[in-house]
Amino acid sequence: MKANHWVIATFILILWCPILKLDGQDKNSNYGKAPNEILPYDRFTKAYKYFFVEPQLFYGAGREIPPPTNLKEVRIGFLGPLEGSMIVSLGTQMLQGATLAIEEANKKGGYRGIPFKLMIHNDVGLWGAAANEIVKMDDEKVWAWLGSIDDIVSHVAIRATLKLEIPMVCPGDPDPTFTETAIPWVIRVISDDRQSSYGLVNQIYKKDGHSRVAVIRANNRYGRVGIKIFSETATRVGHPMVIEERFNDGETDFKTQLERILATSPDAILIWGNAKESGLILQQMRAMGLEQPIYGSDRMVSPEFLKIAGNLADGIMTTCQYNPNSDNPKLKAFQTNYFKRFGLEPDVFAAHAYDGMNMIIESINKVGLNRVLIRDVLTDLKTFQGYQGVTGKKVFDQSWNNIADIWIAKVRHGKFEFTPAPPMDPKNKVNSKTENY
Amino acid sequence: MKRSQKLIRIFGIILVLGLLIFFPGHKLARAHVDSKTATTDHPLLCTSCHLYTQKTGIISKLINADYLSPFNLAVSADGERLYVVAQEGKALLVVDAETEKVLNKISIGNQPHSVILSSDGKRAYVSNQWSDNVSVIDLTASKVVDTLKTGNGPAGLALSADGKFLYVVNSYSSDVSVIDLSKGEEIKRLTTGNNPTGIKLSPNGKVLYVTSRRANIVPYGEPVVTKLTVINDSTQRVSEYKNMESAYMMENVAFTPTGDLGFVTLIRPKNLIPSIQVEQGWMMTHGFGIIDRKNNGRIIQLLLDEPNAYYSDPFGIVITPDGKKAFESSSGVNRISVIDIDSVRALISKASPEMLKTYSDNLGISSRYIIKHIPTGANPKGLALSPDGKKLYVAETLEDKIAVINTETLETISSIDLGGPRRITVARQGRRLFNNAGHTFQDQYCCYTCHPDMHEDGLVYNMSGKDMGRNVTNTMSLRDIGDTPPYKWSGTNLTVYKQDGMRFSTYLTRTETFSYKDLDALVAFIITGIHNPPNLMYNPNGELTEAQLRGKAIFERSVDNYGKVIPENNRCITCHPAPYYTDKKLAYVSTLSKTDDSILFDTPHLDNIYASPPYLHDGRAATLEEIWTKYGKDDKHGLAGDMSKNQLNDLVAYLKSLRSPKYENKDSKKHHGKNNPN
Amino acid sequence: MVKITLIRPKIMRKTTQRNYLIWTTIAVIFLSACSLGFILIKKPVSSLNPVPQTKYSTSDNTGAAGKNSGKTDIKPDAKQMPVYGHWKTFTTKDGLPSDHVYAVRIDGKRVWAGTHDGLAVYEDGKWKTYTTKDGLAHNGVLAIDVSKETGDVWIGTLGGLSRFSAGKFENFSQFDSGLPNDLVYCVICDGKDVWTATGGGAGHYDTYTKEWEIFTEKNAPMHEPWTYGVSAGDGKIFIAAWGGGVIEYTLKTKQFKDYTDPDGEMEIDLLPDDGVVHDITTATSWSDGILWVSTYFGLSSYDGTHWKGYFDTNSGLASNFINFIRAKGPVVFICSDNGLSSTDGKSWVTYKKNDNNNDGKAIIKNYGRNDDSTSNKTTHEIPLSPSIGHNFIIGVDADKDYLWVATEKGVSRGELLK
Structure with a gap:
């Protein structure tokens, strides 16, 4: 064989390698794309049991149930904070994203000529109302549902969805434990706080070289769970947080917490909370003379934060689950249509809800009206593995958690600029200890 | 100046001064009384308000008296003794049936309700409604030997067929405590209908019927339904809840000797109909329910009432050992209604379900089975028959007496004085008025009917004037209201005088207003004589959880x-x-x-x-x-x-x-x- | 693959220049096929967790199942472990309101079943249904218990708690009573007390005082108020708190104690015997001195001193995804998503149904865990014809003669084989 053929063959082989990744499955099969250096207990011992290494199958009945006849509408549930919550603005965006997807699908003829209908439920009722709303959705005979943002809400809702066997797509709750429940009815299309925490740890400690980081976080589950992963990861890379201060929802004066933070002389500060409080904290921090670099959680990526923080926001870095400035033509079209329809820019929840709802619609179109079959498609790790939505490529792990790469958002001249979060530890990327086990 | 002239002058000055004070003073007093009573002619007698409504102090003690208020009673198996529960006397009175003398007064708990005797006649059990316990009394020694803890508001009592268990009806917590008498311990509690009171073991010893007074709570507009609870004596579990529809206030229950029929007292309220209906009759009707146990347990309701004459507030019910007559005390009209059971059987055996339904509201039908309404003293409540069935004993609660009625002649043959105070105080008179329907159009109801135990009946009434269907209101409790004016939900009445004065007759009784003497008495009772029971269920001793x-x-x-x-x-x-x-x-x-x-x-x-x-x-x-x-x-x-x-x-x-x-x-x-x- | 690429040049020498391109194309296709093979036939991930290496013997009468339908000739190998056969499954055809059955509870001669579309009771060979029309709080019935004292049936539904007493329902909701939340996942009677596990915390109702107590993250060691299971035993109440492990409440002292997975991580179980295997607990059951705890990740037992973890990889457990458990005497019955298992910690009996017919098998293992010191670890498969109604099991109850199972395809009843 001629040398050039060898060259061609080798070249093809080299070209072929990336095709292995075309299914979107990441090579690193550490759970949650965790770099080896932060795997829990990994330096000391192997775990007896690794969970989420294979998807939980659904062995239940129901695939044989025929679709109903004479349906006038194909109902899809929506659950979000629409009234009486501090995050109504996020819920509204999420609803609008879902609505846009439904309207577009209906323009294309719905499901075999039957229009889709969104059954809208507010998740902020009295005491655990979210779960009770899922029961109502079951009574309404929805085929699947989409929601929500607050993890308290999502967690009670998934238990109901498991009992009632309704497929659920979550576009807004980044609580890592949400999918760590092994419920085979639930997928998440937004990257979780695990990814955000890894990104932040890498940015703060490795890239920016800080070592003494103080944290001020919301005293709710969003703050608690988000910080848990950050804190564990930071500790494992050798930098335990120097202090963890908390604030309550709706709190406006953070002097006490900030004074305590000041006393620890940190070299950077991380704020984990809603946009409004984050903005106020920033203001008060600077007013008190705390000039350290500030990092934040994903909910900071909001016009509300920029408005409150004003010029002080410049230089602030947070994570974001997608890149709103991407050239992705799908995203561009979405942004245009969304603005046309609702008169405002879509936020992260609108974009992910749009993607999530489109996946539900696509599943229904593919398998018809049967909850189990819709579930099967949503969770088969094939149909939507590598799905290109407006928010980018979806990469689902074995717990149906989206572990796609996240973005670092940095404020410059009053605007967020987005860059891909660098991989945390490229050296360890392919080397997987669990695979070797 | 002569001495006499001096005196005349002094008297003159005093007179002038007196007149100067009297006229404006009188005017002021008039204005004060008018404002309190919302009338212009209430006598200006300071004592009527300022004396009789005293709740504490020496004056209060002097003007009031400690009555016994016999409430329920039992007769010994040999018929020689009566055991009378004195509700206000907080005692069990042992009465010699022959000599009609009180032999013993055994102190028991607060607000005792019912008494039952063990089959050997050696023990009496008395429920103390405001103490949440049952006093166990050794009748030979005439003393309390044990106190059994119960649920809240123990009322009716029954013994299991084998006599080993005591069933205690907890009227406030709406359940029945089953007490193992060998251990003196409650072993379980069975849920009953709302506010139960009466209980009776069927003659075959298999089931117990438990009556309820209050209806199930339903949204306004839905008909009244009250539960009759059936307990299986051998399993000691509830075997059935029977619905008594459109009726409530089932105080007591009795069985025919064969056990084929169960009789319960009841009231059929017309709370959904605007109260303007009173003038046409038909605000409250009173009667009894029959559980036809051989006929699939069908339920029939019949009235004691007649056109133009109502027999309000039925309480006690007993059936003679021959199964021929039932006696039902109509405590609001001081009568014992005598029901001929054979006539009832004849009536219901021929009637279709539709006919029975019309009977339940038919005022004209009672003449077919009511033999007589025997007059009694004030407020007849508990009833008991002598073992041979020849004598009926009636606890005349507001008379402090036991009436003895010959069940053959249906005449009162005797009255046993229990030894309560002879005089009738103003407040006692008020209580009698409160419990008497004589002031209502055709004796339809008394204050007590909607305010049983001076509390409230849990119903919502359409208290309309001319605008029918407007302003529905929930009955309010009268307990301890003296210090909490204003009155009515609208708060338009600043005093009880006004509340129970003119408007009362216009809106409620639809008869002449109370005389001022009566009004004074009624107000005195309402302000001084109606108390909240202790809150033993949720706050027995003031120490909060x-x-x-x-x-x-x-x-x-x-x-x-x-x-x-x-x-x-x-x-x-x-x-x-x-x-x-x-x-x-x-x-x-x-x-x-x-x-x-x-x-x-x-x-x-x-x-x-x-x-x-x-x-x-x-x-x-x-x-x-x-x-x-x-x-x-x-x-x-x-x-x-x-x-x-x-x-x-x-x-x-x-x-x-x-x-x-x-x-x-x-x-x-x-x-x-x-x-x-x- | 490496070998093939080495041989290929020799073959190529004999071919014409023109064929080079063809061979290259073939090689590329071959390589592609091989690569695809790597994509599609990946190393089975389950191999990440150890598979039991035990002596596996199948009983001789396999295959005879079809012949003696309705009868199963089983001689239980496992000592003391009851084995149930002669299975009968009841579905909507037999009068159940729905085939999706969440709960089953034996009540003397009656058997209660909670389904997605109503409550059903089996009495005198017939099913009778109760729905909201009869006064039930909600048609989705998730849990049932019967008070030993009063005979009242307490029913946890998707829309409140119902008490069924002598033919009448009385309902409790989060809006009209102290019930923590209307989604009542579990209800139990313990003397005069009724305990509920709801989406808004554990609720305790004292039927004597009519008072409610709520236990949530505010007054008990839970992260969140998401409770899923509750059971009583040994003077204690054991609450399965979703994400919070097991909360133990001692009735006498009113003290709490929590048992969580000591490794604190959701994605691993560091050591199987260091505590409950996972914090996402679904049910608890106490009997004969052992507390059994189920999760969606395996089963745990606790004897007051030692915890032990059971997985499908190290024991006879049908599947790690466990919906519910109920312990009776020394045996715990485990409702998994892929079969019904029972164990006393020393041996296992697991019931399965075939995918394509009504038959199935009972798999009997005479050891508790792979690492047990028992030398002769044997497994027997015994055919059942028919078997349980479905492998997705949600509820179970047993008395001395029968085992009742709530499945996604009806209620199944097995008879104890003597």
């Missing part, structure tokens, strides 16, 4: 969960301050319904509020929770929207602990004594 203490903090809070100051007019404590938990003012709490006139509502007092469901002026809230979960979501009835479920539960726990200040004082004294042994 942890949950109640947390609830108290919420009740008294001035900042919400987010640290925001709650406006003063939106805090619980502002409108409901201790000791009565009312500021006695009118308020808007966003509860007006479409059928309500646009008015403010009187802030109700909250003592023993646990015992007064349903809640809000029109009874829309079935439970305390619903005041804030189903209603009041706009946070106008106190800020509650920020509360967690735990907090609401704590608040409700605290509200249920509220009780009359009388007990608070007593307990605080007790604690004081405890802490300072010297």
